[in-house]
Amino acid sequence: MPDLHADPHLPAGLDAGTVVSLDDTDEIDTDVLIIGSGMGGGTLAWALRESGARVLVVERGGFLPREPENSQPEEMYLKGRYKNAGLWYDGRTGEPFEPGAYYWVGGNTKFYGASLPRFRRSDFVEVKHQEGRTRAWPFSYDDLEPFYSQVERLFDVHGQIGEDPTEPPHSSPYPFPPLAHEPTVERFADSLRSQGLHPFHTPNALNVLTQADRVAVTTADGCPDNTGMKSEAENKVVLPALRDGVKIMVQTEVTRLLTSPDGRRVIAAEARHQGRTIRINATRVALAAGAVNSAALLLRSATRAQPYGLGNSSGLLGRNYMVHNSTFFVGVNPLRTNTTKWQKTLGINDFYEAGDGTPYPLGNLQMLGKLQAPMLKPARSWAPMQALKFMSGRSLDIYLTSEDLPSRDNRVRVDGERILIDWTPTNVSAHHELVRRVTKMVRKAGYPLIFKQQMGIATNSHMCGTAVAGHDPADSVLDASCRSHDIENLWLADASFFPSSAALNPALTIAANALRIAPSVAAGLPT
Numbered sequence: 388m389p390d391l392h393a394d395p396h397l398p399a400g401l402d403a404g405t406v407v408s409l410d411d412t413d414e415i416d417t418d419v420l421i422i423g424s425g426m427g428g429g430t431l432a433w434a435l436r437e438s439g440a441r442v443l444v445v446e447r448g449g450f451l452p453r454e455p456e457n458s459q460p461e462e463m464y465l466k467g468r469y470k471n472a473g474l475w476y477d478g479r480t481g482e483p484f485e486p487g488a489y490y491w492v493g494g495n496t497k498f499y500g501a502s503l504p505r506f507r508r509s510d511f512v513e514v515k516h517q518e519g520r521t522r523a524w525p526f527s528y529d530d531l532e533p534f535y536s537q538v539e540r541l542f543d544v545h546g547q548i549g550e551d552p553t554e555p556p557h558s559s560p561y562p563f564p565p566l567a568h569e570p571t572v573e574r575f576a577d578s579l580r581s582q583g584l585h586p587f588h589t590p591n592a593l594n595v596l597t598q599a600d601r602v603a604v605t606t607a608d609g610c611p612d613n614t615g616m617k618s619e620a621e622n623k624v625v626l627p628a629l630r631d632g633v634k635i636m637v638q639t640e641v642t643r644l645l646t647s648p649d650g651r652r653v654i655a656a657e658a659r660h661q662g663r664t665i666r667i668n669a670t671r672v673a674l675a676a677g678a679v680n681s682a683a684l685l686l687r688s689a690t691r692a693q694p695y696g697l698g699n700s701s702g703l704l705g706r707n708y709m710v711h712n713s714t715f716f717v718g719v720n721p722l723r724t725n726t727t728k729w730q731k732t733l734g735i736n737d738f739y740e741a742g743d744g745t746p747y748p749l750g751n752l753q754m755l756g757k758l759q760a761p762m763l764k765p766a767r768s769w770a771p772m773q774a775l776k777f778m779s780g781r782s783l784d785i786y787l788t789s790e791d792l793p794s795r796d797n798r799v800r801v802d803g804e805r806i807l808i809d810w811t812p813t814n815v816s817a818h819h820e821l822v823r824r825v826t827k828m829v830r831k832a833g834y835p836l837i838f839k840q841q842m843g844i845a846t847n848s849h850m851c852g853t854a855v856a857g858h859d860p861a862d863s864v865l866d867a868s869c870r871s872h873d874i875e876n877l878w879l880a881d882a883s884f885f886p887s888s889a890a891l892n893p894a895l896t897i898a899a900n901a902l903r904i905a906p907s908v909a910a911g912l913p914t
């Protein structure tokens with residue numbers, strides 16, 4: 388197997404042969420093939436690094452260059468420097484859109500805001516919402532709890548137990564104390580407390596110690612970070628796994644899975660590699676290409692025996708696509724500047740679950756890293772940059788999320804190479820009520836001008852649910868260990884398995900689940 392070290396962006400310290408290139412053969416064998424190196428695939432690779440099995444990660448993107456432009460919002464938001472997912476299509480209208488997906492080693496975590504909350508106990512059971520019900524998970528919060536603690540250590544999560552009334556029990560404290568609020572956020576927290584609410588320090592995987600550190604990562608919620616202070620999948624799990632013997636093929640897109648004649652096993656994957664089609668023979672396959680691409684790959688791998696997609700005897704593959712109802716919410720006080728560098732330190736879950744005065748769950752409030760003028764420009768192209776600078780220098784920037792309920796009609800479809808998304812938001816009235824309540828509280832906190840924008844089909848960075856896990860093969864795609872009910876050596880290790888979306892950031896749960904299912908993926912392999 389020849390080695391490729393031609394990638395100029397290859398991180399230092401990898402052994403020769405770790406990044407695999409097929410120059411003189413079109414075929415390669417492995418014990419475990421992991422497709423996708425994001426939060427799910429990367430964490431699974433890390434968990435299997437000492438299993439004794441040959442583990443190969445195949446990633447369609449390359450290593451993201453480490454360069455000054457990483458933290459320049461003009462490059463990210465105005466020039467689209469790192470956008471490489473092409474176009475997906477609204478299945479209802481046929482309109483193309485640029486998805487919130489990125490194809491690089493580390494997946495979407497290269498761009499994420501590193502907010503890493505645990506889902507609440509109530510997120511694992513069926514809950515009645517204003518416009519429907521969530522689906523119960525086939526395992527409980529307690530089953531996942533030890534893995535949450537492990538990921539919090541792996542990703543150096545900073546947080547504080549005991550401030551948020553919805554916080555579920557932890558078997559160990561956060562490894563690092565919470566990130567302190569900067570003065571503007573502290574003042575907001577004081578106002579919220581005086582309004583009878585319970586603001587808490589959000590769990591965050593940003594290793595900042597000083598204000599200078601915060602200046603250096605001020606754009607890291609949305610942009611890549613070249614300081615190493617943001618824990619993401621590439622630096623915390625993929626590179627450590629590669630240093631411990633896992634191999635990776637980059638710029639290699641898996642296009643189809645091939646099955647045994649009886650359709651019960653995946654025997655190989657076909658992939659595009661250096662302009663040609665190669666074959667990767669694998670004993671076990673873990674698909675972690677992100678909730679949309681994983682479903683799309685299985686749908687495209689249909690055979691005469693499985694004409695509606697691999698592992699789709701339930702008819703649910705691609706369905707139950709969820710993304711959260713979300714709103715960017717900005718409060719402005721023209722007389723008060725906001726010099727905060729890392730604002731993503733505060734959250735509120737007072738309306739997360741039903742209770743007094745809240746008949747149905749409404750969702751979560753969290754702060755955004757810190758909005759800057761170039762980030763606002765794409766949504767307000769008519770506004771002069773100077774006006775946007777004035778506004779973002781005085782704004783309190785908030786992200787509101789409510790649960791998007793599972794629906795068979797919200798789904799991923801494929802049409803040849805094209806990805807189609809059918810999505811009609813669900814549970815919208817609950818989201819509007821959350822926005823109403825937050826409008827009142829932000830005005831009371833001294834921000835009279837409110838600007839808000841509810842996100843549409845293109846804001847799908849929290850995508851999940853396209854291959855739901857459950858106990859009943861007639862009503863789910865995967866079993867409780869995220870293995871296909873139909874195909875005995877196929878697991879899904881990304882957000883596809885989520886039976887419901889919760890209303891919190893998903894990445895910690897994706898990673899904890901990857902650790903949870905790792906023993907099932909490795910069981911019985913040669914060690």
Ligand SMILES: Cc1cc2nc3c(=O)[nH]c(=O)nc-3n(C[C@H](O)[C@H](O)[C@H](O)COP(=O)(O)OP(=O)(O)OC[C@H]3O[C@@H](n4cnc5c(N)ncnc54)[C@H](O)[C@@H]3O)c2cc1C
Pocket residue numbers: 422423424425426427428445446447448487488489490491492493494495496498499500501502503504608609610639640641642675676677678680681684848849850880881882883892893894895897
């Ligand atoms: C701007 C932004 C901010 C976010 N902020 C947060 C946050 O603060 N907290 C949080 O919890 N979450 C956040 N998220 C979401 C979080 O990043 C995702 O939920 C998480 O990364 C999903 O993990 P995954 O393993 O399902 O997929 P991904 O991390 O997207 O990984 C999928 C990988 O598969 C690769 N791939 C796709 N198709 C193929 C193929 N056919 N062959 C080979 N490889 C393939 C992709 O290139 C990618 O590397 C944010 C996302 C974005 C975009």
